[in-house]
Amino acid sequence: MTTNGIAGPVASLINEFSKLPTIGPKTAARLVFHLLNRPRGDAESLADAIIALKDRVQLCSWCFSITEEDPCAICNDPRRNGNLLCVVAEAKDIYALERTSAYNGRYHVLGGLISPMDGIGPAQLRIKELIERIGATGASELIVATNPNAEGEATALYLSRLIAPLGVLVTRLAYGLPIGGDLDYADEVTLAKAIEGRRTLG
Amino acid sequence: MTTNGIAGPVASLINEFSKLPTIGPKTAARLVFHLLNRPRGDAESLADAIIALKDRVQLCSWCFSITEEDPCAICNDPRRNGNLLCVVAEAKDIYALERTSAYNGRYHVLGGLISPMDGIGPAQLRIKELIERIGATGASELIVATNPNAEGEATALYLSRLIAPLGVLVTRLAYGLPIGGDLDYADEVTLAKAIEGRRTLG
Numbered sequence: 001m002t003t004n005g006i007a008g009p010v011a012s013l014i015n016e017f018s019k020l021p022t023i024g025p026k027t028a029a030r031l032v033f034h035l036l037n038r039p040r041g042d043a044e045s046l047a048d049a050i051i052a053l054k055d056r057v058q059l060c061s062w063c064f065s066i067t068e069e070d071p072c073a074i075c076n077d078p079r080r081n082g083n084l085l086c087v088v089a090e091a092k093d094i095y096a097l098e099r100t101s102a103y104n105g106r107y108h109v110l111g112g113l114i115s116p117m118d119g120i121g122p123a124q125l126r127i128k129e130l131i132e133r134i135g136a137t138g139a140s141e142l143i144v145a146t147n148p149n150a151e152g153e154a155t156a157l158y159l160s161r162l163i164a165p166l167g168v169l170v171t172r173l174a175y176g177l178p179i180g181g182d183l184d185y186a187d188e189v190t191l192a193k194a195i196e197g198r199r200t201l202g
Numbered sequence: 203m204t205t206n207g208i209a210g211p212v213a214s215l216i217n218e219f220s221k222l223p224t225i226g227p228k229t230a231a232r233l234v235f236h237l238l239n240r241p242r243g244d245a246e247s248l249a250d251a252i253i254a255l256k257d258r259v260q261l262c263s264w265c266f267s268i269t270e271e272d273p274c275a276i277c278n279d280p281r282r283n284g285n286l287l288c289v290v291a292e293a294k295d296i297y298a299l300e301r302t303s304a305y306n307g308r309y310h311v312l313g314g315l316i317s318p319m320d321g322i323g324p325a326q327l328r329i330k331e332l333i334e335r336i337g338a339t340g341a342s343e344l345i346v347a348t349n350p351n352a353e354g355e356a357t358a359l360y361l362s363r364l365i366a367p368l369g370v371l372v373t374r375l376a377y378g379l380p381i382g383g384d385l386d387y388a389d390e391v392t393l394a395k396a397i398e399g400r401r402t403l404g
Contacts, residue, residue, distance in 0.1 A: 009251065010259060012251045013248075020236060021232055021236050022232060030294075033297075036259065036268060042221070045251050046252055047250075049211065050237065050249040050252075052214065053245065054245045056209075066238060068210045090235070092232075095384055096231075122260050195225075201210070
């Protein structure tokens with residue numbers, strides 16, 4: 001795309017917005033012209049929030065979710081059910097599950113999924129930490145909430161074979177999720193149904 | 203939406219992104235988790251570009267487009283055809299037209315469209331400045347590139363009646379644009395066709 005005749009800062013911000021997922025050049029231009037018409041304070045709030053994200057966010061040393069304080073608000077909340085542990089691939093999946101308000105246990109972020117094609121095996125994921133955590137907390141049920149695709153299934157099966165022998169019930173989110181889809185795009189109702197209908201693995 | 207258990211800076215940035223047009227809470231969350239996975243420098247570039255937009259952009263005193271230097275790059279470019287003047291409602295429309303590379307004249311930004319329902323009449327637009335500019339530059343054709351809707355048509359008709367008597371050819375973008383649509387959403391080919399097929403008004 002030519003930016004001939006477009007003010008430099010406008011072209012720069014269009015370019016920066018276009019680097020973000022789901023934002024093409026036309027949407028980026030729309031966002032920029034929206035910001036141009038807003039008070040300076042609105043643009044500052046957005047810029048400050050972006051910097052704060054990088055400055056103030058860290059990983060929870062218990063569940064490896066992203067948090068401002070360590071341990072995170074969920075790990076630190078005594079009202080959460082310590083018997084339930086939900087395994088997710090990425091921290092963003094916690095956000096999707098929390099939106100349903102259908103789950104009251106704690107989480108564990110693997111940091112990915114088993115994917116031999118991408119050279120990711122169990123050793124690259126936080127599975128050792130998961131075993132240690134189950135031992136330390138005495139969780140009685142492990143809900144595997146990985147995406148309903150090949151990597152998610154492989155990871156769920158691996159975890160089931162590894163952890164069920166420890167006397168922990170290993171369950172999987174029900175297939176209300178569309179196959180091949182992406183967990184954090186599912187709507188709240190579908191995700192809530194998937195939590196309610198979770199089934200035993202292995 | 204609950205942000206229970208979500209780190210404060212994450213929730214804040216999701217909230218800020220959600221204020222932008224076309225971005226709902228789920229897309230906002232996607233953008234935030236994308237930024238979390240990117241190097242700090244990427245986030246800084248985005249934040250800096252947002253601030254630069256507010257700090258370094260001003261209105262061109264000739265055409266009222268947005269620009270870093272006054273006059274803007276288009277008004278200041280001697281290779282531009284000074285006989286052609288294209289009237290647009292908003293500066294963002296220039297960006298859409300420039301993408302086509304089908305136009306080599308200059309622009310004039312009205313700052314809106316005639317809309318009696320919203321209390322916007324000719325006096326609220328930069329029509330006096332347009333007349334002055336036509337007088338000063340001796341432009342021979344005025345292309346009215348307003349949106350193909352009621353306000354855009356009313357404005358085009360008003361300009362035609364006002365300016366054609368001055369001996370200036372007043373034309374309108376051809377209807378390749380979908381009626382009721384929005385100019386800056388049109389694709390480049392459609393817009394280029396609309397520029398080629400412009401027709402005499404009045």
